[in-house]
Amino acid sequence: MKRWGIVKKGSTLILALILSAVLSSIQPIQAADKYPSKPVQLIVPWKAGGDTDALLRIIAHFAGKYLGESMVVVNVPGVGGTMGARQGKDAKPDGYTLTATHESVISSLITGVADFDFSAFIPVANMVSTPEIVAARKDAPWKDMKELVADAKKNPGSIKFGSTLGSTSHFFPLEIADAAGIKFKIVGYEGTADRQTALLGGFIDLGGSNPASGKKYFEAKRLKGLGIATEKRHPLLPDMPTLKEQGIDVVFAVNRGICAPLNTPKPIIDKLGQVFKQVSEDPEYVQKIATLGTDIVYRDPAGYKAYIEKASTTWMRLADQIGLKKK
Structure with missing residues (x-):
């Protein structure tokens, strides 16, 4: 009888663990189904009125059209964009705080202005590219x-x-x-x-x-x-x-995109990626971006991550060559 009781208790524990794991896997999906249920904040780590701010405000406006909730731009300037980026990376990973990013996230780590780079974020989408x-x-x-x-x-x-x-x-x-x-x-x-x-x-x-x-x-x-x-x-x-x-094999642009805090559930990242893809294909959005003289270059989460990794490797190598990288 004692042995049966031990087995029964053990089986109950195993079933409880299995049920807990199943529920844990379902919760992010349910969260994505309900997401968003309130406005989404987009941190722009630069002053209002600049080129980057103007572009991101257009992106945020059209994102609201496909999200079903508004996307609100919040300017957090300071320390070359690092202050706002830090606030964004440290935000709750629930999809309600996103951060506007470009290559300054790479250069800020290289020069010692920041102690983090893109690895502190989940890439969501690259939206526009301004060629040099x-x-x-x-x-x-x-x-x-x-x-x-x-x-x-x-x-x-x-x-x-x-x-x-x-x-x-x-x-x-x-x-x-x-x-x-x-x-x-x-x-x-x-x-x-x-x-x-x-x-x-x-x-x-x-x-x-x-x-x-x-x-x-x-x-x-x-x-x-x-x-x-x-x-x-x-x-x-x-x-x-x-x-x-x-004869010079260089393609170079300032690429402006959107990132989310680490540990944001994948279903939410995928949903946001799809929303920004819809934005990039919206005829009115395409026309508005064209008036600002920049190019629409949409990269999904995987594509944006691949671009970031390639650019980071190149910039780190060049910084090492000229002694720019802070130790």
């Missing part, structure tokens, strides 16, 4: 990248490329130099406006630009566009050759 252009001062002696590279090989470290040190604008010339086997003299500026002013004034030779902001300067002959870092020519600048066309 190599812009030269109006009286620069080169008409294309081939001439620039030839000159740089003859005079290593003499051509001045303006960037904000440790930012995406810094890694653009680093990738070009690495691919072409040349060396630039990097000149640091605080932000985009300062770099643009220096380039227009002829104080530096080169700087990064993009189709939306650079088009008017190229057309007015105030700057030269030597090449765009895209797979194929851009519709806003169809006469500008790509870097690849000119």
